[in-house]
Amino acid sequence: MTDWIFKQLQSLFGLTIEWRWVAELFLVVLAVVTINFAVRLLLAYARKLAKRTSTSWDDALLCAVSSPLRTAMWVLGITIAADIAVYQIGQMGKEVAPVFELIGPTRQVGIIACIGWFIMRLIKNVTEGLQQRYVDTNGERGIDHQTGDAVSRLLRVAVLITFVLVILQNMGFSISGVMAFGGVGGIAVGFAAKDILANFFGGLFIFLDKPFYVGDWICSPDQDIEGTVELIGWRRTVVRRFNKRPLYIPNAVFNTIAVENPSRMTNRRIYETIGVRYSDATNVSAIVDGVKAMLRKHDEIDQDQTMIVNFDKFGASSLDIFVYTFTKTTDWVKFHTVKHEVLLKIYDVIQQQGGDVAFPTQTLHINQQVNEE
Numbered sequence: 001m002t003d004w005i006f007k008q009l010q011s012l013f014g015l016t017i018e019w020r021w022v023a024e025l026f027l028v029v030l031a032v033v034t035i036n037f038a039v040r041l042l043l044a045y046a047r048k049l050a051k052r053t054s055t056s057w058d059d060a061l062l063c064a065v066s067s068p069l070r071t072a073m074w075v076l077g078i079t080i081a082a083d084i085a086v087y088q089i090g091q092m093g094k095e096v097a098p099v100f101e102l103i104g105p106t107r108q109v110g111i112i113a114c115i116g117w118f119i120m121r122l123i124k125n126v127t128e129g130l131q132q133r134y135v136d137t138n139g140e141r142g143i144d145h146q147t148g149d150a151v152s153r154l155l156r157v158a159v160l161i162t163f164v165l166v167i168l169q170n171m172g173f174s175i176s177g178v179m180a181f182g183g184v185g186g187i188a189v190g191f192a193a194k195d196i197l198a199n200f201f202g203g204l205f206i207f208l209d210k211p212f213y214v215g216d217w218i219c220s221p222d223q224d225i226e227g228t229v230e231l232i233g234w235r236r237t238v239v240r241r242f243n244k245r246p247l248y249i250p251n252a253v254f255n256t257i258a259v260e261n262p263s264r265m266t267n268r269r270i271y272e273t274i275g276v277r278y279s280d281a282t283n284v285s286a287i288v289d290g291v292k293a294m295l296r297k298h299d300e301i302d303q304d305q306t307m308i309v310n311f312d313k314f315g316a317s318s319l320d321i322f323v324y325t326f327t328k329t330t331d332w333v334k335f336h337t338v339k340h341e342v343l344l345k346i347y348d349v350i351q352q353q354g355g356d357v358a359f360p361t362q363t364l365h366i367n368q369q370v371n372e373e
């Protein structure tokens with residue numbers, strides 16, 4: 001085919017034999033462009049068909065293979081064209097430049113790099129597909145974002161290191177020497193970067209243990225840490241305080257402190273002490289019974305949780321009634337609305353029983369004998 005095309009060009013334009021390799025290079029490049037365009041159309045059509053299926057594996061595979069495959073085709077086409085040029089230059093008796101000796105290694109490295117690129121893209125796409133299927137509330141199968149990101153990063157780092165070693169081997173480097181150097185260098189780097197490694201493993205334990213997720217409200221009784229988690233990285237975690245200021249916390253800190261996660265609470269607690277006057281001592285039992293009955297009928301109070309309404313103690317200027325109960329809601333704003341309503345109803349119960357809320361008072365006793373003197 002190439003001979004026929006070259007003869008036609010030679011008859012039309014009077015080309016010499018030295019132009020034969022130019023025609024062959026042109027045909028190779030044209031073939032690569034044509035095949036690349038055809039593959040692109042086929043992959044686009046295949047992706048449309050894959051979207052109609054219920055599984056996400058085919059979408060991940062087609063999306064991952066697109067760019068690496070077309071890049072590999074260009075690597076093959078360009079290196080084949082370079083081989084043709086070298087052959088034709090040799091046929092003409094000319095000296096081949098030393099740079100053309102890199103054609104073979106370049107082709108091998110390019111193909112290996114494209115395969116590694118494809119695998120890394122596939123891991124990322126599969127992880128994202130599984131994350132989209134994760135719904136924590138209804139228990140559907142899937143993986144959460146933190147676990148998915150951690151596993152995806154570890155797998156991609158492993159693939160990257162593996163393919164770098166394979167490329168070095170193909171380029172003539174000794175892998176055993178590289179690994180030995182890496183072991184000695186790793187020890188030195190480990191001592192020099194122990195804080196970085198501590199943060200890395202701290203982040204890994206956060207991903208594995210899952211004490212909190214992005215979006216959770218966390219706080220620590222050991223340190224002044226409280227706010228909403230915005231980012232969990234390998235080195236640090238970003239917590240947005242309630243005053244909207246970001247707090248950047250090294251992950252190693254979470255290995256040494258206690259962390260409370262209020263976002264995972266099942267209920268919110270109403271814990272109050274209500275004081276009534278000493279003059280209402282005869283009404284305390286009725287007040288306690290009335291408050292307890294009110295809480296039993298309240299729609300926002302969780303009846304399955306502990307509920308305590310009792311006379312607690314004799315205060316300095318009041319008879320203290322202890323109120324301990326839990327709301328159904330965990331929302332901070334709604335909880336305070338419910339608490340507001342409950343406290344007002346407790347006051348109404350006290351008023352209905354003829355009592356009143358106490359406030360600090362003092363009684364002055366004057367000796368009658370002093371008055372007579």
